[in-house]
Amino acid sequence: xxxxxxxxxxxxxxxxxxxxxxxxxxxxxxxxxxxxxxxxxxxxxxxxxxxxxxxxxxxxxxxxxxxxxxxxxxxxxxxxxxxxxxxxxxxxxxxxxxxxxxxxxxxxxxxxxxxxxxxxxxxxxxxxxxx
Numbered sequence: 001x002x003x004x005x006x007x008x009x010x011x012x013x014x015x016x017x018x019x020x021x022x023x024x025x026x027x028x029x030x031x032x033x034x035x036x037x038x039x040x041x042x043x044x045x046x047x048x049x050x051x052x053x054x055x056x057x058x059x060x061x062x063x064x065x066x067x068x069x070x071x072x073x074x075x076x077x078x079x080x081x082x083x084x085x086x087x088x089x090x091x092x093x094x095x096x097x098x099x100x101x102x103x104x105x106x107x108x109x110x111x112x113x114x115x116x117x118x119x120x121x122x123x124x125x126x127x128x129x130x131x
Contacts, residue, residue: 021078022059028089030112035086037106040077041065045101045125052094052110053120057086094121102128 023038041063042048048061063079091113098109106125 020084021082022061022063022084024086026086026088032112033088033090033092033108033110035106035108035110037108038104039063039101039106040104041079042101042104045127048106048125050099050106050108050123050125051120052092052097052123054113055088055091057088057108057110058120059084059086097121097123099123099125100128101125102130 025036027034035057037059039048039061042061043064043066048059051058051060060083062081065077065079088110092110093113096111098107100107108123
């Protein structure tokens with residue numbers, strides 16, 4: 001179909017048909033934002049970069065399920081490189097961020113910024129061990 005329609009045909013439907021990856025849930029209170037990021041197949045958490053810049057969360061990485069050579073019959077779990085920017089409901093502090101990873105989910109807790117200065121900061125994600 002790409003040969004018939006051209007390589008750029010499907011790009012005009014981005015965001016309408018294709019789901020953004022990774023999938024997230026975001027919750028907020030008056031002073032905190034809690035984000036859960038779905039990243040299955042993350043065999044090395046250092047392959048994912050999380051950045052916070054004022055009121056934007058940026059995610060970059062790769063989801064690798066390890067079965068790329070097999071023929072997929074049903075292929076609903078997206079894999080491969082991803083890059084996603086998420087606009088936050090308010091600016092957040094760069095010095096008070098907690099990010100953890102367990103069982104294919106990244107949990108990020110952000111706190112409301114009171115001052116107006118902003119800088120892009122890399123967030124360290126820590127692996128939680130099973131209890």
